[in-house]
Amino acid sequence: MNPILVLLPAAPAGGLIAGTAEAIGAAASIGTPIAVVTGPADALPELAEQAASFGAVRVHTAVVEGPELGAPAADAFEAAARLVQPELVLVPATVEGREAAGRLAARLRAPIAADIVGVTRDEQGVVVRHSVYGGAYDVESAATYGPLIATMRLGSIDDRAEAATPDVQPLEVTASGRRAATIERFEPVTQVSTRPDLRTAKRIVSGGRGLGSKEQFALIEQLADTLGAAVGASRAAVDAGYVDPSAQVGQTGTSVSPDLYLAVGISGAIQHRAGMQTAKTIVAIDRDASAPIFEIADLGVVGDLFTIVPQLTAALEARKG
Numbered sequence: 001m002n003p004i005l006v007l008l009p010a011a012p013a014g015g016l017i018a019g020t021a022e023a024i025g026a027a028a029s030i031g032t033p034i035a036v037v038t039g040p041a042d043a044l045p046e047l048a049e050q051a052a053s054f055g056a057v058r059v060h061t062a063v064v065e066g067p068e069l070g071a072p073a074a075d076a077f078e079a080a081a082r083l084v085q086p087e088l089v090l091v092p093a094t095v096e097g098r099e100a101a102g103r104l105a106a107r108l109r110a111p112i113a114a115d116i117v118g119v120t121r122d123e124q125g126v127v128v129r130h131s132v133y134g135g136a137y138d139v140e141s142a143a144t145y146g147p148l149i150a151t152m153r154l155g156s157i158d159d160r161a162e163a164a165t166p167d168v169q170p171l172e173v174t175a176s177g178r179r180a181a182t183i184e185r186f187e188p189v190t191q192v193s194t195r196p197d198l199r200t201a202k203r204i205v206s207g208g209r210g211l212g213s214k215e216q217f218a219l220i221e222q223l224a225d226t227l228g229a230a231v232g233a234s235r236a237a238v239d240a241g242y243v244d245p246s247a248q249v250g251q252t253g254t255s256v257s258p259d260l261y262l263a264v265g266i267s268g269a270i271q272h273r274a275g276m277q278t279a280k281t282i283v284a285i286d287r288d289a290s291a292p293i294f295e296i297a298d299l300g301v302v303g304d305l306f307t308i309v310p311q312l313t314a315a316l317e318a319r320k321g
Contacts, residue, residue, distance in 0.1 A: 002031030002121075005086035005147070007104070008051060009073050009096040010039030010064070016050050018200050019092025019154045024054045026152065027090050028161035030121045032057055036080035036171065038064040038073050048168045055161025060084075060171040071180035074103035079173045081108060086147050088119070088126045093151040093255075094199075101151045111143040115255065117156035117278055131156075131278050133270075154199045155257035156278055198230045198247065203260045206232030206249055206276070209240060210265020210286060210305060217242040219309045220264060226316045232256070232276075234266045250275035265305050268293025285309065 004027035011017045016037070027033035035056035037047045041063045048059040060083070062076035077100055081089060089104065091097040093115055105112040117138070118129035127142045128150050142148070198204065205227060207220035217237065224231045232249040233242065249256055251274040261279035266272060268284070268291055276282070277296055284297035285305050294300040301308060 003034050003084050003086045004028075004031040005081060005084050005089045006033055006035045006051075006056065007077050007080075007089060007091045007097065007100050008035055008037045008047070009100050010037070010043065010047065011094075011096065014043065016047055017092055017094045017096055018197070019094060019097070019152060020051065021054045021160060022154070022157045023090045023092050023152055024051070024056050025159035025161045026119050026157045027088070028055050029159045030119055030126060031087060033161060034058045034060070034084055034086070036060040036062065036077060038062050038076050040065040045168075049166050052166035052168075053163045055164055057164045058167045058169065060169050062171040062173050067182040067184070068180040069183065070099060070103060071176065071178045073100060074107060074178075075176050076171060076173045077104045078107045078176075079171055081147065083171070089147050089149040090119070091149070091151050093153055098151055101149050105149045108147070108149075110147055110149050111145070113141055113143075113148060113150040115153050116150045117153050117257070119150070119152075119157075133274075136277075153255055153257060153278070155201075195224065196228070196230045198232060198249070198254055198256065201230035201256070202258050203227050203229035203262075204232045204249070204256055204258045204276075204279075205229045205262045205264065206234065206247075206266060207237055207242065207264050208234040208266030208272075209236035210267075211237065211242055214242045216306070219306070219313075223262070223264075223309055223313045223316075226313050226320070227260075227262075229260070229262070230258075232261075234269075234272050237265075263293050263297070264309060266293055267291045268296070 024033045035051040044061045051059045064072045091101040116128040205224040211217045233247040238248045250272040255275045257278040263284045282297045283299045284293040285301045289302045
């Protein structure tokens with residue numbers, strides 16, 4: 001009843017893409033979660049079992065490997081959508097997920113809702129929720145025809161489904177023969193870090209222009225390591241060269257929804273707030289009592305961050321000891 005299709009393209013590094021548990025949990029909250037997993041043939045059994053462990057009651061698998069980009073996976077997702085006839089197609093909003101959603105919407109001539117933060121049902125069908133205007137408002141949308149395809153902001157949904165007994169069914173896919181870009185060669189870059197991934201971290205410590213220099217930004221990294229948190233930054237801090245662009249949180253960076261977001265030396269411009277305002281708890285430290293960040297903070301500390309942050313780090317270290 002009420003089939004909800006969850007698209008799970010294989011992650012480049014292997015395994016299921018980030019947000020899989022959230023997407024399946026959200027699907028289970030309004031219907032029957034059915035996953036479609038694509039990837040290399042030798043990885044599919046394990047990927048399908050993982051999808052079932054997150055609550056997918058049925059898992060369709062399709063082999064997608066080789067140098068072609070996009071089109072082969074789109075063929076598989078189109079075949080799955082036509083087979084399942086879902087009310088809603090949910091896709092975690094990773095790079096791979098957003099591409100899959102866009103291609104499927106074009107193939108099916110279906111409506112698409114981007115970056116949703118919630119999903120419910122009313123007497124007419126599925127309703128999705130968006131956080132808009134920098135998180136100042138939540139709005140709802142629905143499709144007049146379907147299926148609605150929705151990309152889901154990572155970390156925005158708490159629903160989780162109970163593990164299901166794996167019911168794995170290979171998907172029959174007819175290649176469309178559509179043109180696709182191909183990979184001629186690539187060189188993987190290995191990045192080793194003990195910190196959580198920014199997109200899915202439960203705790204994030206972000207620094208802004210108030211840090212003053214790349215050397216002083218080390219205060220953010222020390223506090224994050226003490227909390228077991230990811231490191232984030234405002235665009236101003238990134239533009240000033242304090243930290244790598246991959247740490248940028250905001251409208252033109254990464255959108256996050258952690259349990260705890262600690263903003264240090266960040267004024268809270270609308271572009272930054274758009275990427276973090278859905279955090280469950282926001283703590284702000286800034287010397288400017290009129291900074292916009294305090295308008296959305298659950299706890300605000302007005303003062304010198306160069307005094308407060310080292311003391312906070314030391315206090316947390318002492319508690320760990």
